[in-house]
Amino acid sequence: MPELEASGGALFRDLGMDLVAECAPPDRAVFAAAQRSGHLLVAVAPAGLILGFVLLEIVDDGLHVEQVTVAPDFGRSGIGSALMGAAVELARSQGFDRMTLTTYRDVPFNGPFYVSLGWQPIPDTELTDGLREVRDRERAAGLDEWPRQAMQLRL
Numbered sequence: 001m002p003e004l005e006a007s008g009g010a011l012f013r014d015l016g017m018d019l020v021a022e023c024a025p026p027d028r029a030v031f032a033a034a035q036r037s038g039h040l041l042v043a044v045a046p047a048g049l050i051l052g053f054v055l056l057e058i059v060d061d062g063l064h065v066e067q068v069t070v071a072p073d074f075g076r077s078g079i080g081s082a083l084m085g086a087a088v089e090l091a092r093s094q095g096f097d098r099m100t101l102t103t104y105r106d107v108p109f110n111g112p113f114y115v116s117l118g119w120q121p122i123p124d125t126e127l128t129d130g131l132r133e134v135r136d137r138e139r140a141a142g143l144d145e146w147p148r149q150a151m152q153l154r155l
Helices: 002-007 009-013 028-037 079-093 111-116 129-140
Strands: 040-044 050-059 062-070 098-104 120-122 148-154
Touching: 002 009, 002 050, 002 062, 028 040, 028 050, 040 079, 050 079, 050 129, 062 079, 062 129, 079 098, 098 111, 098 129, 111 148, 129 148
Parallel strands: 062 098
Antiparallel strands: 040 050, 050 062, 098 148, 120 148
């Protein structure tokens, strides 16, 4: 999974977002812990090739999308939408009434993609403590060089 996450960096590099492209992917231990807790969903081709994943965590009172990645060669094929749909079903089955994420507002495969799935921006003045911590970490990492936003989906 870390290698797959790193492969997505080229998409950001193409947009002049080199800092994002060079961000280190989560450590294998993060993926292993998420898998054990049931918070890692993976799209796999019949031959066993991993096509994408969604990494989830609990933030405040909701299931938070930490990362969604689709292999660049399989982008725009519905895998990201399917992964997000599976994440929504998982959240519902676990009794959550909302999901959250943070994303780049103007990057087509980020903010506009999530809006197309029914997600809504959360004004900074309405961030929960946990989301504020997530956003603070992002700012400290320099990721706010481009407009970012928190979003939510009511379930």
